[in-house]
Amino acid sequence: MNTLNTTVTSEADVPEEKAIPVQDERPAETVIEEGKTVGTPFADDPKFKLRNVEVFYGEDRAIKNISLDIARNEVIAFIGPSGCGKSTFLRCLNRMNDSIDICRVKGSLQLDEQDIYDSKRDVVELRARVGMVFQKPNPFPKSIYDNVAYGPRIHGLANRKSDLDDIVENSLRKAGLWNEVKDRLDATATGMSGGQQQRLCIARAIAVSPEVVLMDEPCSALDPIATAKVEELIAELSESYTIVIVTHSMQQAARVSHRTAYFHLGHLVEVNETDKVFTSPEHELTESYITGRFG
Ligand SMILES: Nc1ncnc2c1ncn2[C@@H]1O[C@H](COP(=O)(O)OP(=O)(O)OP(=O)(O)O)[C@@H](O)[C@H]1O
Numbered sequence: 535m536n537t538l539n540t541t542v543t544s545e546a547d548v549p550e551e552k553a554i555p556v557q558d559e560r561p562a563e564t565v566i567e568e569g570k571t572v573g574t575p576f577a578d579d580p581k582f583k584l585r586n587v588e589v590f591y592g593e594d595r596a597i598k599n600i601s602l603d604i605a606r607n608e609v610i611a612f613i614g615p616s617g618c619g620k621s622t623f624l625r626c627l628n629r630m631n632d633s634i635d636i637c638r639v640k641g642s643l644q645l646d647e648q649d650i651y652d653s654k655r656d657v658v659e660l661r662a663r664v665g666m667v668f669q670k671p672n673p674f675p676k677s678i679y680d681n682v683a684y685g686p687r688i689h690g691l692a693n694r695k696s697d698l699d700d701i702v703e704n705s706l707r708k709a710g711l712w713n714e715v716k717d718r719l720d721a722t723a724t725g726m727s728g729g730q731q732q733r734l735c736i737a738r739a740i741a742v743s744p745e746v747v748l749m750d751e752p753c754s755a756l757d758p759i760a761t762a763k764v765e766e767l768i769a770e771l772s773e774s775y776t777i778v779i780v781t782h783s784m785q786q787a788a789r790v791s792h793r794t795a796y797f798h799l800g801h802l803v804e805v806n807e808t809d810k811v812f813t814s815p816e817h818e819l820t821e822s823y824i825t826g827r828f829g
Pocket residue numbers: 591596614615616617618619620621622623634
């Protein structure tokens with residue numbers, strides 16, 4: 535367990551022989567050492583190597599000197615109280631923050647040893663390699679087929695219609711949606727259920743053969759049955775992809791991830807094997823969060 539500052543005081547005006555040390559009952563202030571993450575934040579041969587990352591919105595520092603490796607083909611969950619910086623950090627991994635004018639990213643962020651923020655980097659290509667699934671399913675107002683075919687078309691991944699058909703079918707199969715939609719590929723995607731729409735968005739993300747899929751609370755708008763389907767899908771996809779998932783559900787993190795990263799006020803406090811985080815966390819703040827004392 536990490537540092538806990540507990541103050542012991544005595545009452546000065548009590549005669550010495552009757553003086554009893556009084557345990558201060560106020561919540562002790564926990565020390566977070568900036569840039570120091572307990573547990574196992576580093577990996578051999580990482581997919582992402584992220585060092586001393588800081589993110590500013592104007593003058594406000596939302597991410598405070600975070601260093602982390604994300605291993606190949608692991609599922610890592612980002613958890614922590616609202617506003618602690620999970621989404622901000624996630625969005626650095628494929629430069630989704632670029633569209634926010636006041637946002638500045640500092641530090642070293644590498645994907646396969648290449649600088650993600652290199653000014654010569656093709657961001658469209660980066661986002662094809664590092665796909666994203668958002669909180670709210672956001673299918674295009676097009677047919678189911680065209681939603682999945684969109685990325686392969688703009689990236690020129692299929693020369694013939696039959697190649698495109700194969701990509702669409704394979705992506706829908708991997709997303710566990712093929713049997714539900716194979717007879718209505720021309721139907722508009724916005725007519726599907728929320729859970730189907732989210733699996734369609736996952737199919738759309740994987741249609742361009744990404745290496746990484748970022749998921750920002752992918753189940754928060756789904757019912758428990760649709761959530762279970764997406765979680766099964768994450769387990770299957772983890773055989774081929776690196777997956778980074780932001781979730782408010784600790785149960786979900788425990789079910790789907792190999793490692794869990796606990797964020798607090800812009801710091802990365804602890805990263806450990808998921809079992810360890812939920813059974814014997816190393817840091818006091820992680821323990822407080824997982825036992826429901828705040829957040
Ligand atoms: N576009 C923005 N402009 C200014 N500040 C922002 C912006 N986006 C996020 N922030 C701030 O950055 C901090 C981290 O926010 P972020 O959304 O990354 O946290 P989070 O942990 O993902 O929160 P939640 O769980 O509520 O989604 C917060 O203080 C937030 O107010």
